[in-house]
Amino acid sequence: MTRTEKTTHLHFYFHDVQSGKNPTAIKVIGDGLGFGTTFIMDDALRQGPERDSKIIGRAQGMYSIAAQNDIALLMMMTFVFVEGRYNGSTISVMGRNHVIDDVREMSIVGGSGVFRLGKGYALAHTVWFDTTGDAIVEYNVFVQHL
Numbered sequence: 498m499t500r501t502e503k504t505t506h507l508h509f510y511f512h513d514v515q516s517g518k519n520p521t522a523i524k525v526i527g528d529g530l531g532f533g534t535t536f537i538m539d540d541a542l543r544q545g546p547e548r549d550s551k552i553i554g555r556a557q558g559m560y561s562i563a564a565q566n567d568i569a570l571l572m573m574m575t576f577v578f579v580e581g582r583y584n585g586s587t588i589s590v591m592g593r594n595h596v597i598d599d600v601r602e603m604s605i606v607g608g609s610g611v612f613r614l615g616k617g618y619a620l621a622h623t624v625w626f627d628t629t630g631d632a633i634v635e636y637n638v639f640v641q642h643l
Contacts, residue, residue, distance in 0.1 A: 504617070507583075507638040511556050511621075512541045512548065515630035522630075527562070535561040542576060546624050546633050554578040560594070570594040572603055576638070578610075586610030588640055590619050605640050612642045 514521045521541065527534030542554040558574030576588040587610065592603030601621045608615025617640040625633040 502641045502643060504639060504641050505612070507588075507636070507640070509542045509544060509553055509636055509638075510546045510550065510624065511632075511634040511636055512543055513538060513556075513630075513632045513634065514540070522560075525559075530562065532562055532565045535559060538574070542578075542636075546635070551580070553580045554583075558590075563593070568596050570596060583611055586612050588612050588615055588619075588638065592619075594621060596623065605638070608640060608642055612640055615640045615642045617641050 512521070515523070515536070522536045522538040525535050525537050537559050538556060540556040541552050542556055543550040543552055545551075555577045556574045557577055558572070560570045560572045560574070563569055563571035570593070572594045573591050574589075576590065578584055578586050587608055588605055589607040590603050591606050594601050594603060599622060603619045603621065605615050605617040605619060617638070619639075620637040622635045623632060624635050
């Protein structure tokens with residue numbers, strides 16, 4: 498049986514909230530924001546950058562400050578989709594996020610459901626960031642799958 502791989506482009510916004518009564522990312526290891534500091538997250542993936550934009554999924558995983566002399570995170574997360582034709586499907590992402598770069602590229606290392614055997618890359622661009630650590634990040638994801 499021959500299967501043809503498809504390439505799907507997804508565009509959405511990751512809303513990382515460390516402040517307030519209902520944070521979606523919490524620090525679990527580390528003092529301040531130095532090397533080794535680690536956060537667990539369950540962030541909303543939204544259609545747009547607005548805080549009331551429709552939720553299409555969640556980014557669940559963790560990120561750690563993984564560079565001693567730079568601002569670079571190790572991202573390990575799964576995009577879990579909860580809407581439309583991708584409902585119930587996932588994309589797993591892992592890679593270095595050098596947050597001071599305008600656009601960062603991370604690897605897609607797997608997927609499930611529609612994105613079974615997923616591979617590809619995710620491009621991240623910070624749209625908004627404030628001193629509380631809250632951020633909105635635009636993602637363009639290109640995933641090859643069965």
